Amino acid sequence: MKYLNNNEFCFIKKILSLPSKSDKNLVLGPGDDCAQLNQWLISTDISVENTHFNLQWGSIEDAIYKCVLSNLSDLNAMGAKAEWALLGICLNKSWGVQEQEKIVSAFQGVLKKHQVGILGGDTVSGDIASFQLTVFGRTPDGDKALLRSGAQPGENLYVTGELGASKAGLWALEHGVADKYPQLVRKHLLPEPPLALGPILHKHQVGACIDLSDGLSSEMTHIALQSGVKIEVDADKIPLAQGLEAFSKKNKLSALNLALHGGEEYQLLFTSKLPESLLILYLQVFKVTFIGRITKGEGVFLNTGDKGLIKVQPKVWSNL
Amino acid sequence: MKYLNNNEFCFIKKILSLPSKSDKNLVLGPGDDCAQLNQWLISTDISVENTHFNLQWGSIEDAIYKCVLSNLSDLNAMGAKAEWALLGICLNKSWGVQEQEKIVSAFQGVLKKHQVGILGGDTVSGDIASFQLTVFGRTPDGDKALLRSGAQPGENLYVTGELGASKAGLWALEHGVADKYPQLVRKHLLPEPPLALGPILHKHQVGACIDLSDGLSSEMTHIALQSGVKIEVDADKIPLAQGLEAFSKKNKLSALNLALHGGEEYQLLFTSKLPESLLILYLQVFKVTFIGRITKGEGVFLNTGDKGLIKVQPKVWSNL
Structure with a gap:
């Protein structure tokens, strides 16, 4: 973890200013903690092994907890409560059944606690693990979010x-x-x-x-x-x-x-x-x-x- | 790439059967090519370096093209056309400005061609690269999808x-x-x-x-x-x-x-x-x-x- 340099800052600005279009369903595009499509506030966060979490320092359960909570925090910042999540799980290919079980129960625990349901997801494996979550929430009255x-x-x-x-x-x-x-x-x-x-x-x-x-x-x-x-x-x-x-x-x-x-x-x-x-x-x-x-x-x-x-x-x- | 064994199959089944709940907004939960929240068909796909793409075999642009197209294919399978996308980009930490520019123009090209707008996203870096896309689309009449x-x-x-x-x-x-x-x-x-x-x-x-x-x-x-x-x-x-x-x-x-x-x-x-x-x-x-x-x-x-x-x-x- 480090501070962004100008080049990286420009990359993020560029990537998020890619094809936009007018659509009455789009209440809010990129640039805030979440986007808003109809009443749904939507945010996505990636957590990568050795970058965001290090299994020498904390457990798989800790990594999943933090990944979910940081994503729920984006909804919180806009005045919304999370209701649904899409998962993107990349298993470290050296992991076995034990780690898979930890992942299932960690997601189960934290999502259930916050009353978030699973919409679906994708599961793959790679040289290192990562977790990406996309969360969907609404403000109390389904109205415009805090900006x-x-x-x-x-x-x-x-x-x-x-x-x-x-x-x-x-x-x-x-x-x-x-x-x-x-x-x-x-x-x-x-x-x-x-x-x-x-x-x-x-x-x-x-x-x-x-x-x-x-x-x-x-x-x-x-x-x-x-x-x-x-x-x-x-x-x-x-x-x-x-x-x-x-x-x-x-x-x-x-x-x-x-x-x-x-x-x-x-x-x-x-x-x-x-x-x-x-x-x-x-x-x-x-x-x-x-x-x-x-x-x-x-x-x-x-x-x-x-x-x-x-x-x-x-x-x-x-x-x- | 390989064929799933039973253990892996169980993991996917388990992870997608995590906390569910009743909600009149949820038209379709996990188990098909997409989920459906109100009129929005939603799908997510991860593409990981050395697992889904190999830069010895194809370019970064190829990897992004395939990642986007495979995701649009999930919407297509349910009779829907993609309208919006959320990006999750993990840069390989050895990459520089040149690769960043390739990524911007590759996403720009393929998303513009298919009239897909960017809702937002997350950009990080790690030991290997990955691209995760979440796409949102609707059927021609906004009605139930093909199952x-x-x-x-x-x-x-x-x-x-x-x-x-x-x-x-x-x-x-x-x-x-x-x-x-x-x-x-x-x-x-x-x-x-x-x-x-x-x-x-x-x-x-x-x-x-x-x-x-x-x-x-x-x-x-x-x-x-x-x-x-x-x-x-x-x-x-x-x-x-x-x-x-x-x-x-x-x-x-x-x-x-x-x-x-x-x-x-x-x-x-x-x-x-x-x-x-x-x-x-x-x-x-x-x-x-x-x-x-x-x-x-x-x-x-x-x-x-x-x-x-x-x-x-x-x-x-x-x-x-």
Whole structure:
């Protein structure tokens, strides 16, 4: 996992701008967390052995859990709940019956828990394993989804959960010190997106909403660009994961940078004018934190207090 | 590519029978060439480097062409035309800008040609490349699709095109004699499903319909099992690909076995009571051949003429 360079970024932009066409059934094309065809919000995610998961670090069940949850998180970001899934399973050709059984029961467990049914799929084998999921969900009223482009000046910026743990956990795995930081590693291997919150935010018609798969700096930039607004985020308000500061100090890393640029968090970042009296419930249940303001203008700026406003450069965290 | 063993067959059955649920939006679940959610027929196919395509044998463009066409073939088999696609692209991490540009233009070319728009997708990288496509299509009237279970006693069995070339071409590639059989190899690398025919058959309300991705013996067995009928196929009627008999003689293989059990043909196999006067048009345009009869009973039998009826054992050709 690494940060995208320009060449890779251009490739993704090009590939997703391929043949488009007008169709009354297409409510939303590429460019957000999901596409929308009629009432169906649709998202697809690939998880590749040695890139997204490493069986030295976690089990097949962990890999499937994370693949499914990261995909459900895309629906959550648009205010939708997953209902159906299509599977694409590539078995590692060295695997046998035991691994096949693990795969069946892992998909069974996580999909059943989230009330997602199987539409169908394809199963093949190859030199390495991969799992690709395509999920279908709907917003509570089947209406338009929450978009990255929905932010307006005057709104506040909120984030759920605590940040930085996933990237810290990955660092610990890569540097052979995973046993010292089990909680951070667990956050990397088994993320817990706030899946109940997306549909609630949709009902309350918040502004923009996105999930933190590519890191806070990158996702704030998406909202700022696609909404045509300026974002000012307060450095001291960004909620750092438990144990992150001690980990950072010990390993000479910056806790703020881990929280700002680390990906695969799957928390929600949203903008809203919701009154605090309504938010108090979410503050408790989903650990919603106020981290900044939406204003007129463009760009993302970090308010550091003593050093003033610093422009934030997005670092798109990717497996490309 | 090889034939499925029992263990693998059970795995596929198990994985596709995972969490199901009742939903008025689900018109058709797993078990046919596509699933159907509302009016949308949906299918997904994975193509993995060194399993489904080999860049020693064909180009990246060839691999993408085949991946897309095999997926469109699934919609064709149910009488639908593709309208939208979701991409899942795993780049080989050793690839650079040149390969990325090939991928963009290959998807652009084949999707534009077939008037398929891009809904979105995911792009990652890994030790080997893979392409996964999920396609969305509709039947001409948005109504129920052609199914494997639609065959009825009294109908005839028809197949399009000529069979056996794909497996023969693969054999030639695997045995280093590809240069001697360019036409057979081309049929393996660049299949040509009769994509206009599926929606036409849907309008004429034929019985069962399926595409020949797993081989004729296997697909006939699917129709017989799922329709609860017996199929009698005439050995001398099965249309052999041009050059197949000479190839088989030279390499000590059975042309009939290649046509009967070879996969990745993507021709259509369908049952119908259509009068010959109507079929005459299809006979010419899509090379439709009468190959057998549907009767009461069960199982698939090969009518060999002098040796009588022989039970056909399905050989499921698979990349698992």
